[in-house]
Amino acid sequence: MQMSESLSTNSNASSVRVSSPQPQSQQSLRRLSLCSQIATHSSPIVFPEKRTKKLKASSRRSEVGVNDVQAEKSKGDEHRIDIGGGDEKSDLLAGVVYSGKLILDKRNNTTTASSNSSDVDQKSSTGVPNQEAVDAKLTSKALVWGSQVLPLDDVISVTYNVGLRHFTVHSYPLKKSSYGLSCFIKPRRSRKDFRFVASSAEVAVQWVGAFADQQCFVNCLPHPLVSSKKQSSSELFPMDIPHELLFKCKNPPKMLVILNPRSGRGRSSKVFDGIVEPIFKLAGFKLEVVKTTSAGHAKKLASTVDISTCPDGIICVGGDGIINEVLNGLLSRDNQKEGISIPIGIIPAGSDNSLVWTVLGVRDPVSAAISIVKVNFLLLLSSWCLLRKRDNGWRL
Numbered sequence: 001m002q003m004s005e006s007l008s009t010n011s012n013a014s015s016v017r018v019s020s021p022q023p024q025s026q027q028s029l030r031r032l033s034l035c036s037q038i039a040t041h042s043s044p045i046v047f048p049e050k051r052t053k054k055l056k057a058s059s060r061r062s063e064v065g066v067n068d069v070q071a072e073k074s075k076g077d078e079h080r081i082d083i084g085g086g087d088e089k090s091d092l093l094a095g096v097v098y099s100g101k102l103i104l105d106k107r108n109n110t111t112t113a114s115s116n117s118s119d120v121d122q123k124s125s126t127g128v129p130n131q132e133a134v135d136a137k138l139t140s141k142a143l144v145w146g147s148q149v150l151p152l153d154d155v156i157s158v159t160y161n162v163g164l165r166h167f168t169v170h171s172y173p174l175k176k177s178s179y180g181l182s183c184f185i186k187p188r189r190s191r192k193d194f195r196f197v198a199s200s201a202e203v204a205v206q207w208v209g210a211f212a213d214q215q216c217f218v219n220c221l222p223h224p225l226v227s228s229k230k231q232s233s234s235e236l237f238p239m240d241i242p243h244e245l246l247f248k249c250k251n252p253p254k255m256l257v258i259l260n261p262r263s264g265r266g267r268s269s270k271v272f273d274g275i276v277e278p279i280f281k282l283a284g285f286k287l288e289v290v291k292t293t294s295a296g297h298a299k300k301l302a303s304t305v306d307i308s309t310c311p312d313g314i315i316c317v318g319g320d321g322i323i324n325e326v327l328n329g330l331l332s333r334d335n336q337k338e339g340i341s342i343p344i345g346i347i348p349a350g351s352d353n354s355l356v357w358t359v360l361g362v363r364d365p366v367s368a369a370i371s372i373v374k375v376n377f378l379l380l381l382s383s384w385c386l387l388r389k390r391d392n393g394w395r396l
């Protein structure tokens with residue numbers, strides 16, 4: 001099978017991580033743009049209607065994160081990437097950062113919410129599926145293969161086992177039923193893993209590196225045979241992360257989680273442990289979780305926590321009350337400047353959650369977790385204060 005890959009640099013790659021300090025004005029602008037990203041993150045991506053009758057009929061079904069118009073197309077069209085179809089779709093398909101041939105291994109794709117990245121790849125066989133390679137490309141906004149489009153906004157991370165030809169893309173696309181009147185219908189996302197096979201291990205590394213360039217977290221794991229005690233052979237399969245991946249992979253964010261176990265009539269711990277923490281783990285986050293023991297505990301924590309232990313932020317899990325406590329705790333710190341500079345994430349797990357929905361436009365815990373993973377934090381108290389003064393939306 002003839003493979004051809006070409007690597008080009010992406011000048012438009014957005015950098016939304018919080019690690020490097022920037023001048024204050026730029027930081028404020030970035031935070032504002034992040035807030036607006038968050039507000040729109042849970043909105044559905046709607047591809048415009050196709051011109052032909054056949055595709056018009058399927059346009060309702062194409063309003064999904066993973067765009068599957070395959071069923072309506074003839075088999076001859078199967079491996080063609082359709083770039084036409086309107087501005088929004090063209091927007092997703094523009095700005096190619098890497099392209100080549102990939103095989104989607106349908107045998108190993110999972111939708112299990114609880115399985116973690118290493119489970120997925122340990123379970124996978126290393127054999128190559130008997131399927132045809134299709135044209136694939138990674139743009140700054142989406143992964144496209146055949147006629148399928150997976151927006152990068154829905155991608156949490158990529159798992160790669162050193163030395164193998166395959167890699168797995170972990171995503172949380174919106175369920176079809178979540179579209180429509182997004183103001184009234186609770187958006188629902190569920191996990192979907194796509195296992196791709198490249199022409200060689202070197203090409204797989206390049207694909208994974210291209211994902212890393214687009215701010216996707218990369219779980220780099222040893223070769224399955226090396227990690228297996230029985231068949232350990234570090235000489236045959238070096239465990240070292242390929243050099244080209246090493247410098248592209250980012251340090252995972254380190255955050256403090258303050259969880260009110262009484263929120264949401266006692267359901268918040270279940271929400272966090274069952275559906276939220278797996279997303280953060282998949283994205284490589286290092287979390288320290290503290291469950292509050294009484295009213296006022298969250299405020300005390302926020303007012304005294306050593307910020308160097310959670311340099312990337314504090315995530316509040318609960319309802320409006322716990323957010324209120326954390327904000328007040330940060331404002332009452334001896335070093336208030338430090339307090340208002342710490343990024344704050346909110347996972348709605350209370351009984352009402354009106355604050356997070358009103359201010360950030362996110363109301364389900366999965367979408368909120370994905371927003372934090374994709375843009376790294378939700379709001380900054382300093383920006384919040386600034387914005388509240390204006391009283392007309394998220395502007396300076």
Ligand SMILES: Nc1ncnc2c1ncn2[C@@H]1O[C@H](COP(=O)(O)OP(=O)(O)OP(=O)(O)O)[C@@H](O)[C@H]1O
Pocket residue numbers: 260261262263264265292293294295296297317318319320321322323325349350351352353354
């Ligand atoms: N361990 C705890 N035991 C009892 N109360 C607590 C505990 N931890 C926090 N609290 C208090 O519980 C109050 C309500 O919590 P929170 O707002 O998070 O949940 P909720 O009432 O379910 O959500 P919402 O405010 O959205 O309706 C908070 O103001 C906080 O002071």
